[in-house]
Amino acid sequence: MKRITLMALALGIAACATAQQNVVKDAQRAVKEGKNLNEVINILTPALSNPETAGSSDTWMIPGKAAYDRFDKLIANKQLHMFKNAQDTINQNMLLVPAYEYYMKALAVDTVIDKKGKPKAKNSKKILDTFVGHFNDYYTAGAELYNYQKYDDAYKAFDIMIKMAQMPQLKKDLAKNPMAQDSILCGVAFNQGLAAWQVERLDDAISSFLKAIELGYDKKAVFDYGMSVAQAAGKNDTLFIFAQKALPIYGKEDSQYIRQIINHYITAKEFDKAFQAINTAIEQDPTNSQFYVVKGIISEYSGDFDAATESYKKAFAINKKDGDAAYNYGRSLYEKASRLSDAAPTTQAEYAVYLNEKIKPLINEAIPLLETAYQLNPDNKDILSYLEQAYYVLGDNKMYEDVQKRKKY
Numbered sequence: 001m002k003r004i005t006l007m008a009l010a011l012g013i014a015a016c017a018t019a020q021q022n023v024v025k026d027a028q029r030a031v032k033e034g035k036n037l038n039e040v041i042n043i044l045t046p047a048l049s050n051p052e053t054a055g056s057s058d059t060w061m062i063p064g065k066a067a068y069d070r071f072d073k074l075i076a077n078k079q080l081h082m083f084k085n086a087q088d089t090i091n092q093n094m095l096l097v098p099a100y101e102y103y104m105k106a107l108a109v110d111t112v113i114d115k116k117g118k119p120k121a122k123n124s125k126k127i128l129d130t131f132v133g134h135f136n137d138y139y140t141a142g143a144e145l146y147n148y149q150k151y152d153d154a155y156k157a158f159d160i161m162i163k164m165a166q167m168p169q170l171k172k173d174l175a176k177n178p179m180a181q182d183s184i185l186c187g188v189a190f191n192q193g194l195a196a197w198q199v200e201r202l203d204d205a206i207s208s209f210l211k212a213i214e215l216g217y218d219k220k221a222v223f224d225y226g227m228s229v230a231q232a233a234g235k236n237d238t239l240f241i242f243a244q245k246a247l248p249i250y251g252k253e254d255s256q257y258i259r260q261i262i263n264h265y266i267t268a269k270e271f272d273k274a275f276q277a278i279n280t281a282i283e284q285d286p287t288n289s290q291f292y293v294v295k296g297i298i299s300e301y302s303g304d305f306d307a308a309t310e311s312y313k314k315a316f317a318i319n320k321k322d323g324d325a326a327y328n329y330g331r332s333l334y335e336k337a338s339r340l341s342d343a344a345p346t347t348q349a350e351y352a353v354y355l356n357e358k359i360k361p362l363i364n365e366a367i368p369l370l371e372t373a374y375q376l377n378p379d380n381k382d383i384l385s386y387l388e389q390a391y392y393v394l395g396d397n398k399m400y401e402d403v404q405k406r407k408k409y
Contacts, residue, residue, distance in 0.1 A: 026043050028062055037063060037066050037067050037070060037095065037098065040062060040063055040066040041063050044059070044062055044063060047059050048060075054109075055109055056109065057106040057107070057109050057110035057111075057122060057123045058106075058122070058123070059106075060102050060103070060105040060106035060109070061102070061103070061106045061123055061126075061127075062102075063098065063102045064098075064099050064100075064101075064102030064103040064105075064106060064127075067095045067096070067098050067099030067102065068095075068096075068099045068103075068130055068134065070095055071092060071095040071096060071099065071134075071137070074088075074091075074092040074095075075092075078092065086148055089144055089148070090144075090145065090148055090150055090153075093140075093141035093144055093145050093153070093157065094141075094145070094150075094153055096134065096137060096138060096141050096157060096160070097153065097156045097157060097160065099134075100131075100138075100160045100164075103127045103130065103131070106123055106127060107123075107124060107127050107128075110122055110123050110124045110127070124169075128169050128170060128173070129173075131164050131167075131170060132170060132173045132174060132177075135161065135164055135165075135170075135174060135177060135179065135180060136177070136179050138157050138158070138160050138161035138164070139157075139158075139161055139179055139184075139188060141154075141157040142154045142155075142157035142158040142161065142188070142191065142192070142195075143191070145157060146191065146194070146195055149198075151195040151196070151198040151199045152195075152199055152201075154191075154192075154195040155192055155195040155196050155199075155201070155204065155208075158188050158189070158191055158192035158195065158208075159192060161185070161188055162185055162188060162189060162192070162211070164180075165180045165185055182215045182216050183216060185215050186212045186213075186214075186215035186216045186217035187212070187217060189208050189209075189211040189212035189215055189217065190208070190209065190212040190217050190219075190221075190222050192208040192211075192212075193205045193206075193207075193208030193209040193211075193212060193222075193225065193226075193229075194225070196208055197225065197229055202229050202232055202233040203233065205225075205229045206226065206229055206230055206233065206235065206238055209222050209225060209226040209229065209242070210226070210241075213226075213245055218249055220246070220249075220250050220254075223242050223243070223245060223246035223249075223250065223257070224246075226238075226239075226242035227239050227242045227243060227246075227256075227260065230242060236264065236267070237264075239260060239264075240260065240261065240264040242260075243256075243257045243258075243260035243261050243264075244257075244261060247261065247281075251281060251284075251285070252284075252285050252288060255288070255290035255291065255293075255294065258277065258278065258281050258290075258291065258294055259294055261277050262274050262277060262278060262294050262297070262298060265277065266297075266298065266301050271298060271301070271302045274298045275295070275298055278291060278294050278295045278298060279295075281294075282295070287318055288318075289315040289316070289318040289319035289322040289325050290315070290322065290324065290325075291315075292311045292312070292314045292315035292318065292325070293311070293312065293315045293322070293324045293325050293328055295311040296308040296309070296310075296311030296312045296315065296328055296332070297328075299311060300332075305332065305335070305336065305339075308328075308332055309329070309332040309333065309336065312325060312328040312329035312332050313329055315328070315329070316329045316369070320372075321376060322376075323372075323373050323376030323377035323380070324373075324377075326369050326370070326372045326373035326376060327369075327370065327373035327377065327380060327382075327383055329369050330366040330367070330368075330369030330370035330372075330373060330386065331366070331370070331382075331386055333362050333363075333365050333366035333369070334362070334363060334366040334370070334386050334389070334390055336362055337358075337359045337360075337362035337363050337366070337393075340354075340358050340359055340362070341359055344358075344359070359393070360393070360394065363390050363393055363394060364394070366386075366390060367387065367390050367391070367394075370383055370386050370387050370390065371387065374387070374406075381407070384403055384406055384407050385407075387399075387403045388400065388403045388404065388407070391403060
């Protein structure tokens, strides 16, 4: 009984294998007849899940070839202006993604045993030659899909192009292709990051922007976008990395990078590292007023308020049109007056002397700085709050009312 059962099982397996091989042949015939990719896949689906046929590169070559062949045929239509609308362009470009994916699956299992019992690649050369021949098409496809707001598909096309360029088997053949050089691929990675960002794939966007920098992309946008995406993703450590990479290139023209670095150290209460970073920046560019503003902020967080005031004073001395410097210098003087007020004598006579000799001079010094800051940066409403309090302490009703009017606008 066992013998009959085993024989029946063997016959069943053989029949199944034969059936799947027939499926493969039917699919091959469909490709030759020019059937579209979906029709070919519908025919081939059983063979793609059968262990015997799925382990053969020939099986995966079929849908891959169908996709590449269809793409190539449509190139002529496109050149002859036979495309009716944008969807025709989209459909053509979207063929390149599954084409690559199927060929990569074929490549992964492309080993056959020859008559001498040695392993041999059957379809690898054909696959790699096809990749080389269509390499530039992935750039065009990514760009067109992006422009038609097919961001996920654009991301995939750009990703495939970068992966192809990094395949060891293609290095030699792509060496002379200008589009396969890092100077171009870094821009491809940047565009890939933009595509991912458009559909809020923040982790993918971050990875792509970092890849772009790794490949040599050094335009300011990659650092700024990278920091924005990292911030949106709540990845402060990654934001710190982008700021560090940007600082040597754009630190002199934009203080946001040193600020982000300092914020990172301040949050971690690593004040020594914060001071080291800002002092290095100042040594490299001693006339940058913003660097002294940042140094003042570090001093405030570390509790050294007098040092902070001196840094803000230095910043304003360097650049009288730096609104941040004027604001922070004036604010620090007012806050020093407030701290003195908290420690003022309690008797009325002593307080009057203390007010005139200690507090009012600081407020009188702070007011013109705050007024200058407001002229330079009227959107900073905190300035008006300080001015309102300052004029109130001085008993200057006219200016106090003027500030209140300004606060209403």
